[in-house]
Amino acid sequence: MFAVSRKDEDAHSVSFCALIAGTIGFQIALIIGAPWGCLTQGGRFDGALSASGRIAAAGSIVILVVLALAILSAVGNWPGCPI
Numbered sequence: 001m002f003a004v005s006r007k008d009e010d011a012h013s014v015s016f017c018a019l020i021a022g023t024i025g026f027q028i029a030l031i032i033g034a035p036w037g038c039l040t041q042g043g044r045f046d047g048a049l050s051a052s053g054r055i056a057a058a059g060s061i062v063i064l065v066v067l068a069l070a071i072l073s074a075v076g077n078w079p080g081c082p083i
Helices: 006-031 051-074
Strands: none
């Protein structure tokens, strides 16, 4: 194993959260009707997602937020987070 400094942990957690924020942006675009259905959910949809696909994208946002908060909490950047 190798040691990871506190500075590295902070940098990695911020990078992870930036990627999560981009993914959340993608999910929001899908919900409001972006024609990227072929890029998500196994490519089942051509064009915009159906109502059920948009609900799944909204559920993904909740999961992504919880993941980001868990990472921030693990490295101490989100003190008091109950996760």
